[in-house]
Amino acid sequence: MRVRLTVAYDGTNYNGWQMQPNGVTVEEKLNEAVSALFGRKIQVIGASRTDAGVHSLGNVCCFDTDTRMPAEKISYALNQRLPEDIVVQDSCAVPDSFHPRYAKCRKTYEYRILNRRFRMPTRRLDTYFYYYPLDVERMQEAARFLEGEHDFRSFASAHMQTKTSVRTICSCLVSRQEDVIAIRVTGDGFLYNMVRIIAGTLVKVGAGEILPGQIPEILAAADRSAAGPTAPAHGLTMIGIEYL
């Protein structure tokens, strides 16, 4: 059977999701736990290859197994073998045709900015600290220009390798709760670093360096240098993936 896992992690101590020669990754820890549980080498296939320092409440991966263990019990068995900063939130059986990366879905990310006079130690790992006051209404106005289907080439890192840079953002909502500004973006897929570049650009809007009305020009430029900087990884949290 094919098993789908929903995985939450604090990305602070990992070199991102994807296996690589240097540094420990989330995928590696999952492969180890799944392989140990079923007594043979198993590699999970992940939905979203989050960068080093990025957190997740619900990334998705899957693997095949011939176990008789009920799929929904696998989460508990894996959590016994995982470190405390990676916790499987759900396990279930899915059709053998399911592929976490190719299946049609909507992904939601949240970028958090701590906007206050002093750093707050208890929020240092999951928010990006920004000292100067940010105008949330302007950020909201700018965010609306990003919604819909656009060529997001200006919002993708140069090492982008995908065929098309056209994506659809279903919603891009900016809200403030006390001193944390959250940018929550839902879309059918994201280019490399796209959410962090959106966040970096909206921070420039909030600071008054870019006007909300300039967003359409930035999109039209189809040039990475037209947008704002890539905001730091640790402010980003993948919220979840909804398969359609």
Add this chain to the structure above:
Amino acid sequence: MRVRLTVAYDGTNYNGWQMQPNGVTVEEKLNEAVSALFGRKIQVIGASRTDAGVHSLGNVCCFDTDTRMPAEKISYALNQRLPEDIVVQDSCAVPDSFHPRYAKCRKTYEYRILNRRFRMPTRRLDTYFYYYPLDVERMQEAARFLEGEHDFRSFASAHMQTKTSVRTICSCLVSRQEDVIAIRVTGDGFLYNMVRIIAGTLVKVGAGEILPGQIPEILAAADRSAAGPTAPAHGLTMIGIEYL
């Protein structure tokens, strides 16, 4: 002049506030930073000696200095010398008679319980994970019995050394936001482990093991064994101190 600091810290990596032979403490880091800044050995006097693992958004301490640096700039200078998990939020000059522990004040603490099916890695350091569903309405009902002036001997650890165990709780509010239950307690002072024992007792109430109406009996018993267990330190955050 006497300088008052308001200090936030993530208590995860410290052996509590107070200087001691084993382990690094918050007070020690502050003493080092203040002494280095002013070029002579200075020891701060803290308001609340939080336990190992307890966090703070606004603990208070003070020290004397003959510097000409404006008091409100001292916070910035100290933050240059402090680790990233300790950040001074405010510095100001206070009368020489001010003593952070003896001055009349109201302290507010918040105890957070993560009440859901699976652990959430991003909240593992500032919430206490509790799997079984908790009834917040019962917890609220029980909390109301704790408000007011009472002998809190049942809610103090055995090694309590203070003369009287009578304290006044101005408010004890229980609220739920998604899967986090917060117990926010404001009072004129707290006995050793008092907030953590209140939290441990309210968890028992939420789980149905203690009835809200039993709280007056527990108070009347004046016996530590009548109350619930001491909830773990890492769920506790000192919110702040208001001097009256």
